[in-house]
Amino acid sequence: MNRANDIDRHVGARIRERRIMLGLSQQQMADLIGVTYQQAHKYERGINRISSGRLYEIAQALSVPVNYFFEGIDTNRASDLNARQRMCLELARNFATISNERHQEALSQLARALAAEN
Secondary structure, eight states: OOHHHHHHHHHHHHHHHHHHHTTOOHHHHHHHHTOOHHHHHHHHHTSSOOOHHHHHHHHHHTTSOGGGGGTTGGGTOOSSOOHHHHHHHHHHHHHHHOOOHHHHHHHHHHHHHHHHHO
């Protein structure tokens, strides 16, 4: 495997994870950074390389520093998410779409209570 391609896939996976955490679709992400849906998809899959300027725009759109996309790169992290990681990302996305703050707080308290049982 080419190390550069591994890095492209890692950065793309981090973009996808953050986008999902924020509850954004690929189309919304594409609109935010001024590219087509297909281009955004290729960035996330690591198929197309991302220029430094574009990565900066993506970081701005996702409200993270540029180095966020490189975190964990040396830990041999698998680029595919396991079932638990997917569930966590889906939970974060769904939580972000709850508009009622009381419901968000209730869900947060429930999660804390359940976690304390273990």
